[in-house]
Amino acid sequence: MKAIVFEKIQQLRIHEKPIPTLTTGDVLIEIELCGICASDLAALRGDVSDYAPPVVMGHELAGIVVESRHPDVKIGERVTVNPMLSCGVCPECQNDLDKYCNTIAGIGHDIDGGYAEYMRMPKHGVDTGKLIRVPDSVPPEELLFLEPLGCCLNAMQETLFKNSVAILGAGPIGLIFTQLAKRAGLTTYLLEPLAHRRAVAETLGADLTFDTSSEAIAQFQDITHGGVDTVISSTTNKASVIALAFELVRRGGCVNFFGLAPDGETLNINLEELHYAGHKLMASWAFSRASLEESRQLLIEKALNFEPLLTDRFPIEQGLAAFDNAGAGLGVKTVVHP
Numbered sequence: 001m002k003a004i005v006f007e008k009i010q011q012l013r014i015h016e017k018p019i020p021t022l023t024t025g026d027v028l029i030e031i032e033l034c035g036i037c038a039s040d041l042a043a044l045r046g047d048v049s050d051y052a053p054p055v056v057m058g059h060e061l062a063g064i065v066v067e068s069r070h071p072d073v074k075i076g077e078r079v080t081v082n083p084m085l086s087c088g089v090c091p092e093c094q095n096d097l098d099k100y101c102n103t104i105a106g107i108g109h110d111i112d113g114g115y116a117e118y119m120r121m122p123k124h125g126v127d128t129g130k131l132i133r134v135p136d137s138v139p140p141e142e143l144l145f146l147e148p149l150g151c152c153l154n155a156m157q158e159t160l161f162k163n164s165v166a167i168l169g170a171g172p173i174g175l176i177f178t179q180l181a182k183r184a185g186l187t188t189y190l191l192e193p194l195a196h197r198r199a200v201a202e203t204l205g206a207d208l209t210f211d212t213s214s215e216a217i218a219q220f221q222d223i224t225h226g227g228v229d230t231v232i233s234s235t236t237n238k239a240s241v242i243a244l245a246f247e248l249v250r251r252g253g254c255v256n257f258f259g260l261a262p263d264g265e266t267l268n269i270n271l272e273e274l275h276y277a278g279h280k281l282m283a284s285w286a287f288s289r290a291s292l293e294e295s296r297q298l299l300i301e302k303a304l305n306f307e308p309l310l311t312d313r314f315p316i317e318q319g320l321a322a323f324d325n326a327g328a329g330l331g332v333k334t335v336v337h338p
């Protein structure tokens with residue numbers, strides 16, 4: 001089978017690999033689609049270190065079970081995965097904080113993931129509830145968003161909200177946040193330099209969108225009378241974005257630095273200023289089992305619109321072009337298919 005292998009920083013290759021063989025309890029998934037995540041791009045750039053190359057990347061996958069050695073899993077079921085395989089017994093795992101487990105193995109990070117024709121889900125993952133099944137009414141084009149939506153739902157639960165929110169970045173995550181913010185009844189502003197992405201945000205219900213020019217920011221501050229209650233930064237948190245977040249939030253408001261940061265980026269804050277500004281600073285990342293289950297339910301209910309998000313498809317053979325496409329911010333979500 002063909003697979004996209006992350007070999008080392010700045011090195012991605014298409015490989016011919018044997019179809020994974022199963023042992024007792026394992027499941028073989030034939031991949032239908034797999035989304036390219038910003039974290040995959042960051043790993044390739046060397047900005048994040050939680051990947052263990054060489055590995056087949058890809059954790060936003062949709063597929064069909066084609067072989068099962070597990071008594072609870074049937075051939076033909078449409079599935080995705082909770083990509084964080086953890087021990088299942090430590091206090092973190094017992095409290096649905098699997099991401100803080102000391103023995104985590106990430107699908108598409110440490111063990112082979114979805115940028116391939118087939119993927120093996122190990123018995124341990126099935127036994128700990130990490131194989132997620134959906135009815136056939138959820139097409140792969142929507143199922144691949146189960147994990148990103150789960151990340152956003154987790155963040156929505158953690159973030160402090162009042163009436164208004166500004167979302168930085170209209171990538172797939174920012175556009176999911178836009179829809180969740182509107183569902184939560186918030187006045188939703190979106191800031192994004194790329195016009196084609198702002199246009200999508202408008203079709204998905206953003207009340208107002210802005211580019212990030214100084215004129216646009218001045219206009220934003222006028223309209224919001226000095227800032228919004230909440231800022232969610234769902235773009236790369238480089239210095240200019242961090243500064244922008246503080247320009248957009250009102251005194252006493254909350255900033256959630258959801259996006260990844262470039263390697264070595266720091267937050268420099270004068271504590272006395274922070275004290276009197278009363279800002280609530282936080283970060284949310286990844287998902288919980290509960291947020292993935294909520295995500296699954298929303299997909300089944302067709303509560304969100306993913307159609308304008310899935311813009312660019314590439315076969316595995318053109319995996320390098322797919323990564324270039326995603327890295328350049330072309331379209332919105334780039335996906336890979338066998």
Ligand SMILES: [Zn+2]
Pocket residue numbers: 037038039059060147148
């Ligand atoms: Zn992801």
Ligand SMILES: [Zn+2]
Pocket residue numbers: 086087088089090091092093098101102103
């Ligand atoms: Zn654990």
